[in-house]
Amino acid sequence: MSAGVAPQFLDRTTRKRVLVWVLLIVDAVTLLIATLGATWIRFSTLYAGVGIENISADVSYWQVAFVVWALWLGMLYREGLYDLERLTWGAGEFSRVLRALGIGVVGFILLTYVLKTPGLSRAWTLLAFAIAVVTVSGGRLAVRTWLRRQRLAGRMHRRTLVVGDNAEGERIVHRLLDSPEQGLTPVGCLAAARADSLALDYCSEIVPKLGYAREIARVVREHEIDTVIIAGSAFEHEVISRIISELRDIDVSTHVSSGLFEVLTSRVLVRDIAGVPLMTVAPVSFSAANLRTKRVFDLTLATLGVVLGLPVWLLLIAAIKIDSRGPVFYRQTRVGKDGAEFGMFKFRSMYRDADERLKELRAQNEATGPLFKMKNDPRVTKVGKWMRKFSIDEFPQLLNVIRGEMSLVGPRPPLPHETEQYTDHHWRRMEVPPGMTGLWQVSGRSSLTFDEMIRLDLYYIENWSVGFDLSLLMRTVPAVIFARGAY
Structure with a gap:
């Protein structure tokens, strides 16, 4: 975000609706390009016929293309690629797109066995899959690029509240301010309930202090907060649990910082062992x-x-x-x-x-x-x-x-x-x-x-x-x- 550009905030519902529709339209268009493009490349026409036993009507590959198109859209939805709270960008998103399209291909092949279509071209199926991987990944890369530019221009930002005014909270605020392309703009922080025990108040000189952690529900509603980030080291575990519980009925994204700033998220797994949620950091494999x-x-x-x-x-x-x-x-x-x-x-x-x-x-x-x-x-x-x-x-x-x-x-x-x-x-x-x-x-x-x-x-x-x-x-x-x- 350029210096001096004030961030513009969309309300949470509008922001989610815009992004989901953009992703859905881009995926629909790129999948259509893949299926119809494979038909044209393979047969030099969109009207090549495919024989299906027990079905007297003529079926063309362009009709098969629409079946695969719908199946793939369903698989992308199933993989959570339109759920903005589960959506990841970059390599994580690419692997989920690849998995969704791969499952779609397997499902389509099973469907052809059920319908007894021995004449269906395997080359067409593989070609459609290969093109779909490229076009869908490219389309989503274009969406990410567009979204990044919007955020750098100060648009489509999310009101973000950092809970915890210790050194970790300060670091979170600095990271968010230094990364405007993420769209998480800190608009304030909340002090720990035992703020008087802290030697320093780290955050209030960077962003306004809006109150204390025990007031989080009120602050989120009054300031129309979109995203809450809790500095895990600022609170005892039962306090964090209480904060999360108070936000349960409010439409807000809630995150708890692990404090592991130098570890890639793909290496961090949360597992339940004997009823205890444990954070596991996978080792780096230099085998x-x-x-x-x-x-x-x-x-x-x-x-x-x-x-x-x-x-x-x-x-x-x-x-x-x-x-x-x-x-x-x-x-x-x-x-x-x-x-x-x-x-x-x-x-x-x-x-x-x-x-x-x-x-x-x-x-x-x-x-x-x-x-x-x-x-x-x-x-x-x-x-x-x-x-x-x-x-x-x-x-x-x-x-x-x-x-x-x-x-x-x-x-x-x-x-x-x-x-x-x-x-x-x-x-x-x-x-x-x-x-x-x-x-x-x-x-x-x-x-x-x-x-x-x-x-x-x-x-x-x-x-x-x-x-x-x-x-x-x-x-x-x-x-x-x-x-x-x-x-």
């Missing part, structure tokens, strides 16, 4: 099998990227040679996994004397920590400035991925002199192979501070999975296209 899967994934996509991108590479090579004298590629020593050094490839984006001129520009460094960043770096060529804006100069690192020195996703490899200032805490980011993209690249890129970059890299390491890698690769595309946070 040899998973790392081999990551390596095969990297090698396949990197090789494909080099082959398909070869015509673009040739154009870039010509542009670099015309723009300035010097080599096309620039090989820079970087630090990789466990501190091993390697030569990282880039398209040259600077003049040949860039390294010598660095000492003159140190005083104009705009980055924090050991990094050097400068928005209008005079060492960058005209073509280089354009390549850097869209991260095109990074393409040759696909060769490093193929060589096994880098991964497609991971912490960015630092320069050797940068690691001289690393603490043991900072060195943890080098426990995995460095990547071409990572969590901080899709969370602000050059606009992040060094400490924020370290925090995001460690978050990635703590929560690594192949699915997480795939999610970050998908999020990298719009971040690069729109040059968010790039110098």
Whole structure:
């Protein structure tokens, strides 16, 4: 949300109705495109016939397409993909879409056995499924992008109340204010019932204190609160239970913070053991099998990227040679996994004397920590400035991925002199192979501070999975296209 833009709040009922209808319409259209598109691709017509025993009327594939369309919509609903309280975005949503469509296909195949349709094309079924996965996921990505832009523009925000004015409550407020794209705008906080026992009142200097936790029902109604977030460490368990009980009959979303800010939600499970609700944090799996899967994934996509991108590479090579004298590629020593050094490839984006001129520009460094960043770096060529804006100069690192020195996703490899200032805490980011993209690249890129970059890299390491890698690769595309946070 731009500075100075006041957030606009929709009432809870209207907000939910708008989002559910947008999702439903997008899914209906994308599923229709998938089923009818598969029919056209497979048969070059929408009116190809399919024989069904015991049914004398002619049945066309476009009619079958509508049956599958309705079945898939039902499966998406069954998976809770229109329940905004259960809906997750990103990799979690993709897996649920995939499961819903997969179950729909299985149900359709069983239906064909019941109706005895031996003539139904299996190729059509598989083609419709493949297209549906792409179109539905793409459509929902478009909805997320639209919603994110709405929120960054100050629209469609939710009045959020933070309950608990301790350090955790303060951190929650800061995280929400720093993440306007989430749409949860804190409008106030409630102090703990024993506020006089706290040495500090953390939240009231950031957002207004609207009362005490025992007054939560009144505050929620008077201030038309949409979402309540309870700082778990601010209260005893029976107090939290009482707060939740008081909100039971009020139409409001209620969340309890676990305090596990650095753990991915997909790793956190709530289980009932002997009547006790326990929060289980699944371990990070760095097994040899998973790392081999990551390596095969990297090698396949990197090789494909080099082959398909070869015509673009040739154009870039010509542009670099015309723009300035010097080599096309620039090989820079970087630090990789466990501190091993390697030569990282880039398209040259600077003049040949860039390294010598660095000492003159140190005083104009705009980055924090050991990094050097400068928005209008005079060492960058005209073509280089354009390549850097869209991260095109990074393409040759696909060769490093193929060589096994880098991964497609991971912490960015630092320069050797940068690691001289690393603490043991900072060195943890080098426990995995460095990547071409990572969590901080899709969370602000050059606009992040060094400490924020370290925090995001460690978050990635703590929560690594192949699915997480795939999610970050998908999020990298719009971040690069729109040059968010790039110098």
